[in-house]
Amino acid sequence: MRKILVTGASGQVGSELKKLSVSRKEDFLFVSRDMLDITHAGNVRKFLEKHPVEAIINCAAYTAVDDAEDNPERAAQVNSEAVEIFAGICKEKQLKMVHISTDYVFDGQKNSPYFEEDPAAPLGIYGKTKWEGEEAMRRINPPRSVIIRTSWVYAPGGNNFVRTMLKLGKEKDVVKVVDDQVGTPTRAGDLAAAILEILPGLDNKEVRTYHYTNEGVCSWFDFAKAVMEYGKLPCKVIPVPSSEYPTKAKRPKFSVLSKQAFKRDFKMDIPYWRDSLREYLEEMGVNN
Ligand SMILES: NC(=O)c1ccc[n+]([C@@H]2O[C@H](COP(=O)([O-])OP(=O)(O)OC[C@H]3O[C@@H](n4cnc5c(N)ncnc54)[C@H](OP(=O)(O)O)[C@@H]3O)[C@@H](O)[C@H]2O)c1
Numbered sequence: 001m002r003k004i005l006v007t008g009a010s011g012q013v014g015s016e017l018k019k020l021s022v023s024r025k026e027d028f029l030f031v032s033r034d035m036l037d038i039t040h041a042g043n044v045r046k047f048l049e050k051h052p053v054e055a056i057i058n059c060a061a062y063t064a065v066d067d068a069e070d071n072p073e074r075a076a077q078v079n080s081e082a083v084e085i086f087a088g089i090c091k092e093k094q095l096k097m098v099h100i101s102t103d104y105v106f107d108g109q110k111n112s113p114y115f116e117e118d119p120a121a122p123l124g125i126y127g128k129t130k131w132e133g134e135e136a137m138r139r140i141n142p143p144r145s146v147i148i149r150t151s152w153v154y155a156p157g158g159n160n161f162v163r164t165m166l167k168l169g170k171e172k173d174v175v176k177v178v179d180d181q182v183g184t185p186t187r188a189g190d191l192a193a194a195i196l197e198i199l200p201g202l203d204n205k206e207v208r209t210y211h212y213t214n215e216g217v218c219s220w221f222d223f224a225k226a227v228m229e230y231g232k233l234p235c236k237v238i239p240v241p242s243s244e245y246p247t248k249a250k251r252p253k254f255s256v257l258s259k260q261a262f263k264r265d266f267k268m269d270i271p272y273w274r275d276s277l278r279e280y281l282e283e284m285g286v287n288n
Helices: 012-021 041-050 072-093 127-138 161-171 188-203 222-229 260-266 273-283
Strands: 005-009 028-029 056-060 096-102 145-150 174-178 208-211 236-240
Touching: 005 012, 012 028, 012 188, 012 208, 056 072, 056 188, 072 096, 072 127, 072 222, 096 127, 096 188, 127 145, 145 188, 161 174, 174 222, 188 260, 208 260, 222 236, 222 273, 236 273
Parallel strands: 005 028, 005 056, 056 096, 096 145, 145 208, 174 236
Antiparallel strands: none
């Protein structure tokens, strides 16, 4: 593959792709918002005329779930309209496209893992705009393209739950964490590696949707306890209901995603969330 454009390059998944790119044979072009604002259709077109690529991995998104409630237009521009722009360009120029979406397209009313074809019913603006982005991609239908839904992503430098828990674990003796929202954490490095693994072989005619998270199931409370345990932090974690921790945006109570389709089509093992978290904290030097 000649060249791969990665948007959102300073975000969690974008940064992990960048790390992995050094040992890959493909050429990469990493762009953060200051280099390419993906909401400006004209700029995106001009940029791609000047820098021809064969594939686009769209990691850029408006990811501030609560802020999105107050900024629905901005969230829509980044999460829906920009995806439509990319999908149109990819179809026209026959570029492969990997777009990342979210478990928040679901309302969390199921009590078994969500399949790709389960009906979406987002509870907030973030999930709604991400769903509209997915729908634009399916409508335009660039061949050899995929939507990958993920959840509870963490990476070094990102604003994520692991980072917050490590900080609180060092500062406090006790933290309260909700135990009635259940899902699966995803190490951004695992997702980035999976994307690079599947990209060269994409040969589908219709856009396909897949789920990729780490394996397993946990609540935010379980996740916090694991961070404290593997990070060797003596902080006690107390389970509380979501009603004690109100947030602007509603979140699904259950958003475990089935990865059957991904494993079947790409013949890939997916790491268990506890193993990935332990390894991540080790690599970060947190539990030494
Ligand atoms: N984080 C999660 O827990 C989670 C869960 C499920 C799905 N996802 C999805 O996974 C993907 C990657 O998430 P992530 O955690 O890596 O997100 P992230 O760390 O928030 O990174 C997103 C990046 O997008 C950039 N961006 C925002 N608006 C832009 C614009 N108009 N033009 C160009 N770049 C823009 C941001 O730049 P600035 O820093 O300059 O704003 C940021 O670097 C996203 O599609 C997200 O919806 C994430």
